[in-house]
Amino acid sequence: MSVNGAGTGACAVCLRRTWLIARLAGAIELAWAARRPLPALLALTDEELIAALGGERRERLRAEWEDFSAAAARQRCDDRAVTAICRCDRRYPPALRELPDPPAVLHVFGDPGRFVALVEQDCVAVVGARRGTPYGLEQARGLGRGLSAAGLTVVSGMALGIDSAAHLGALDSAGTTVAVLAGGAERAYPASKRQLHARIAAAGAVVSELPPGAAVRRWTFPARNRIIAALGRLTVVVEAGERSGSLITATLSLDLGRDVAAMPGLVTSPASAGANGLIVDGARLVRGAADVLELLYGAEAGQLTATAPTPAALPGDLSALLERVGGGCDTVAALTADGTGLDSVLAGLAQLELRRLVWRAEGGRYVCRAR
Amino acid sequence: MAAVLSRVATFAIDGIDPRPVWVEVDVRPGLPTFRVVGMAGKAVRESRDRVRAAILNSGFEFPARRITANLAPASLPKVGPGFDAGLAVGLLAASGQCPAEGLERWAVFGELSLGGELRPCRGVLSAAEGARRSGLRGLIVPRERAREAALVEGIEVAAVASLRDVAEVLEGGTVPELPPAEKALPDSPDTEIDLADVRGHVLPLRALEIAAAGGHNLLMEGPPGSGKTMLARRLPSLLPSLSLDEALEVTRIHSAAGVQRHPGLARTRPFRAPHHTISASGLVGGGQVPMPGEASLAHHGVLFLDELSEFSRPSLEALRQPLEDGHATIVRGQRALLFPTRFMLVAATNPCPCGYAGSERPCSCSDAELARHRRRLSGPLLDRLDLLMTVSRPSAEQLRAPAHSSSAVVRERVLAARERQARRLRDSAASCNGQLDARLVRSHVRADEAAQRALGRAYDAGALSARGHDRVLRVACTIADLDGRDGVGVDDVMQSLALRLRVADSWEVAA
Ligand SMILES: Nc1ncnc2c1ncn2[C@@H]1O[C@H](COP(=O)(O)OP(=O)(O)OP(=O)(O)O)[C@@H](O)[C@H]1O
Ligand SMILES: [Mg+2]
Numbered sequence: 001m002s003v004n005g006a007g008t009g010a011c012a013v014c015l016r017r018t019w020l021i022a023r024l025a026g027a028i029e030l031a032w033a034a035r036r037p038l039p040a041l042l043a044l045t046d047e048e049l050i051a052a053l054g055g056e057r058r059e060r061l062r063a064e065w066e067d068f069s070a071a072a073a074r075q076r077c078d079d080r081a082v083t084a085i086c087r088c089d090r091r092y093p094p095a096l097r098e099l100p101d102p103p104a105v106l107h108v109f110g111d112p113g114r115f116v117a118l119v120e121q122d123c124v125a126v127v128g129a130r131r132g133t134p135y136g137l138e139q140a141r142g143l144g145r146g147l148s149a150a151g152l153t154v155v156s157g158m159a160l161g162i163d164s165a166a167h168l169g170a171l172d173s174a175g176t177t178v179a180v181l182a183g184g185a186e187r188a189y190p191a192s193k194r195q196l197h198a199r200i201a202a203a204g205a206v207v208s209e210l211p212p213g214a215a216v217r218r219w220t221f222p223a224r225n226r227i228i229a230a231l232g233r234l235t236v237v238v239e240a241g242e243r244s245g246s247l248i249t250a251t252l253s254l255d256l257g258r259d260v261a262a263m264p265g266l267v268t269s270p271a272s273a274g275a276n277g278l279i280v281d282g283a284r285l286v287r288g289a290a291d292v293l294e295l296l297y298g299a300e301a302g303q304l305t306a307t308a309p310t311p312a313a314l315p316g317d318l319s320a321l322l323e324r325v326g327g328g329c330d331t332v333a334a335l336t337a338d339g340t341g342l343d344s345v346l347a348g349l350a351q352l353e354l355r356r357l358v359w360r361a362e363g364g365r366y367v368c369r370a371r
Numbered sequence: 372m373a374a375v376l377s378r379v380a381t382f383a384i385d386g387i388d389p390r391p392v393w394v395e396v397d398v399r400p401g402l403p404t405f406r407v408v409g410m411a412g413k414a415v416r417e418s419r420d421r422v423r424a425a426i427l428n429s430g431f432e433f434p435a436r437r438i439t440a441n442l443a444p445a446s447l448p449k450v451g452p453g454f455d456a457g458l459a460v461g462l463l464a465a466s467g468q469c470p471a472e473g474l475e476r477w478a479v480f481g482e483l484s485l486g487g488e489l490r491p492c493r494g495v496l497s498a499a500e501g502a503r504r505s506g507l508r509g510l511i512v513p514r515e516r517a518r519e520a521a522l523v524e525g526i527e528v529a530a531v532a533s534l535r536d537v538a539e540v541l542e543g544g545t546v547p548e549l550p551p552a553e554k555a556l557p558d559s560p561d562t563e564i565d566l567a568d569v570r571g572h573v574l575p576l577r578a579l580e581i582a583a584a585g586g587h588n589l590l591m592e593g594p595p596g597s598g599k600t601m602l603a604r605r606l607p608s609l610l611p612s613l614s615l616d617e618a619l620e621v622t623r624i625h626s627a628a629g630v631q632r633h634p635g636l637a638r639t640r641p642f643r644a645p646h647h648t649i650s651a652s653g654l655v656g657g658g659q660v661p662m663p664g665e666a667s668l669a670h671h672g673v674l675f676l677d678e679l680s681e682f683s684r685p686s687l688e689a690l691r692q693p694l695e696d697g698h699a700t701i702v703r704g705q706r707a708l709l710f711p712t713r714f715m716l717v718a719a720t721n722p723c724p725c726g727y728a729g730s731e732r733p734c735s736c737s738d739a740e741l742a743r744h745r746r747r748l749s750g751p752l753l754d755r756l757d758l759l760m761t762v763s764r765p766s767a768e769q770l771r772a773p774a775h776s777s778s779a780v781v782r783e784r785v786l787a788a789r790e791r792q793a794r795r796l797r798d799s800a801a802s803c804n805g806q807l808d809a810r811l812v813r814s815h816v817r818a819d820e821a822a823q824r825a826l827g828r829a830y831d832a833g834a835l836s837a838r839g840h841d842r843v844l845r846v847a848c849t850i851a852d853l854d855g856r857d858g859v860g861v862d863d864v865m866q867s868l869a870l871r872l873r874v875a876d877s878w879e880v881a882a
Contacts, residue, residue, distance in 0.1 A: 130738070131734075131738075160738055190738070192738075192742055270733070331763065332573065332574045333571065333572075333573055333574065333763065333765075333766075333769075342574070342577055343862065343866060344862075346577075346865065346866040346869040347861075347862045347865035347869065348865075349869050350865040350866065350868040350869040353868070353869070354829055354832065354868070356832075362722055362728050362729025362761075363722070363728070363761060364574070364729075364760065364763055365729065
């Protein structure tokens with residue numbers, strides 16, 4: 001058994017630990033639903049876990065645990081092109097060791113070498129609501145784009161909405177992004193994100209604490225969130241409702257002594273209530289990738305990242321139109337309400353759309369591209 | 372007594388086309404029977420009882436002999452009640468109760484009541500066209516439908532009320548005159564429904580005008596009660612009146628399907644709004660006896676599919692050929708029937724199952740529901756629509772404001788634009804921009820350098836399919852026509868893109 005070697009060289013002890021967690025996933029679900037805190041559960045030793053959660057199966061579980069075959073587990077990983085990196089491995093991300101309950105093994109779908117390189121860079125976690133508004137989605141994508149362009153790694157959970165938008169933004173530029181899944185890393189969850197899953201695996205990496213084939217459970221989401229929080233030097237919340245799971249991720253980062261930032265939204269928008277609340281509570285306000293870089297590296301760094309083409313290069317009428325859209329006149333009806341001709345508004349909007357300075361969201365609203 | 376044979380000309384309505392049919396009746400001594408042969412459908416076999424009762428109740432004698440009626444050619448399936456009159460007349464002639472000579476000049480078409488009256492039936496216009504093509508002098512038809520038959524020039528129409536009247540015409544008596552023409556209706560459509568009722572909605576109104584001017588297909592997406600149905604119902608009020616040829620085609624189809632609202636020539640453009648539970652064959656035509664579907668009934672008019680996402684997938688798929696080719700093909704045995712389907716498609720849909728995605732009210736759909744809705748509305752059908760736009764709830768202020776325009780004003784502009792198109796397209800098969808196929812777009816749409824570059828950019832950005840590319844050009848052309856210009860400029864292309872593109876979609880697709 002190699003402790004420091006390459007390949008699927010996770011040690012037997014860690015593999016057995018992971019196997020046990022997956023084996024007890026149902027029991028953990030019950031205990032968690034009965035309000036036993038997750039970190040306390042995941043910090044138990046194998047023996048304690050079996051004793052606490054094994055119930056009537058305790059004896060059989062113990063026997064299975066003793067007979068555990070690391071070779072078979074490695075084979076299962078190999079079969080699904082998943083690389084297991086355990087906490088005895090020197091490639092294991094040091095940031096995760098700061099958790100009270102670090103995952104025994106990280107299963108990497110995608111090039112493991114690239115994953116290691118990605119987490120050696122500074123990582124920023126970008127999280128938010130699954131049902132993002134067009135504004136939030138665009139800001140998350142812009143953030144992903146800008147951070148990746150500056151060489152940082154964008155970490156998120158590949159959920160619908162904000163998470164996916166952040167990954168997409170990173171894929172738009174340098175592709176430096178890591179998705180942490182709540183189920184097996186080799187399978188897209190949610191299934192509708194199959195394409196995104198493949199793109200992240202090809203350009204960045206998809207990882208999971210659980211072995212291949214593991215299904216998601218309710219507790220695996222907060223468990224996954226602790227990994228996202230731990231990997232990120234900073235967590236940025238883009239849009240979160242008052243009781244969103246993204247706020248849990250933010251709390252977890254604070255517990256780890258990491259910074260939390262939030263992107264503000266309209267004070268009247270329920271979609272941004274959580275994010276705005278974080279700012280009130282002292283989270284750093286960021287308006288885009290430049291602000292994040294400034295937060296991490298100081299005043300000059302903000303200018304390093306690529307931004308959208310400057311509207312200054314636009315003909316005057318188009319930049320005036322762009323300003324009006326950004327100012328909240330975001331529908332054709334609103335833009336023509338002051339008597340501006342419909343024809344020129346339509347033609348102008350199409351010009352802006354073609355230049356990718358605005359895009360059209362549901363309800364016929366135009367959204368300015370994030371800077 | 373030897374056998375006596377008679378022959379009566381009548382017509383089978385095959386889809387919407389007339390097929391000449393000879394009714395041969397053979398009456399000979401023997402056990403009293405009455406048989407109908409020659410691939411007769413169920414309704415035709417049932418007509419034996421009607422014919423017997425009608426003959427007796429008209430004061431004629433029903434021969435107590437061995438009667439065989441043959442509908443020739445046998446290869447053609449015969450359906451529908453239009454053969455009643457022919458059968459009865461053949462029987463009367465074969466039993467010497469009416470002269471056989473007249474039957475060389477007249478065709479007979481109509482259904483009988485038990486009392487011997489000739490009742491209106493479907494397909495009279497097609498039958499009259501058949502009579503003209505067969506070189507007959509005229510057609511004897513039920514009085515109620517006589518005006519419809521008289522639309523065909525070059526034949527005489529005998530408008531009869533009963534089997535007795537038919538016998539009289541055949542005996543060489545005076546030909547009964549046509550019933551008086553109905554009061555002329557105003558030739559512009561329903562004046563009750565006017566664009567002046569619509570408040571706000573600058574964008575949808577503009578799209579509606581462009582759709583009307585170029586005959587383009589249109590999709591409206593918006594929350595409940597925002598006025599989508601209201602807008603669609605006002606489209607006919609913007610369209611030019613039917614030309615005589617168009618009116619004849621519409622009448623023929625509606626007559627064959629038996630859905631006319633009044634006898635005589637159709638005067639208003641059809642507006643068909645089938646319910647979303649309709650089957651594929653109900654939509655494009657079909658059935659055991661091939662009948663025109665809603666798409667054909669909307670020929671030269673508007674087919675309105677309200678709640679588009681609720682229609683079954685097979686129904687929507689079935690619309691693809693009619694939309695593209697302007698006709699639906701129904702194959703039955705060895706025959707392929709063509710039903711014309713040149714309609715404007717207007718579709719309306721909510722943005723999501725709960726109806727409120729993207730509006731002020733929060734959307735309560737699950738992610739799975741949203742995904743299903745999106746799947747339903749994507750793909751080939753959407754690609755065939757020219758104008759896609761959002762109809763959002765008008766503000767209170769807009770509801771109070773005066774109307775933008777009236778149907779009459781917009782219709783003026785539409786007519787001028789249509790005239791320009793007709794001039795430009797006079798040497799082609801199309802009459803408006805919406806009918807231009809890829810070849811005609813290339814030969815008849817002139818776009819300047821800048822316009823072509825802009826369109827190329829949109830295409831390269833991946834926002835358009837090849838079909839979409841042509842559709843944008845066609846709409847741009849209509850925008851220029853409305854502006855009184857023949858050439859397409861860059862602003863026309865841009866407006867056209869703004870009325871179609873949904874980059875939000877391609878954004879999602881990337882995910
Ligand atoms: N822009 C408007 N101007 C004036 N009246 C309007 C307008 N929009 C809606 N209304 C009023 O609201 C009624 C409902 O509109 P309509 O039936 O067209 O809505 P819809 O968009 O088709 O809704 P659904 O999605 O529920 O079918 C109309 O009959 C009309 O009285
Ligand atoms: Mg409606």
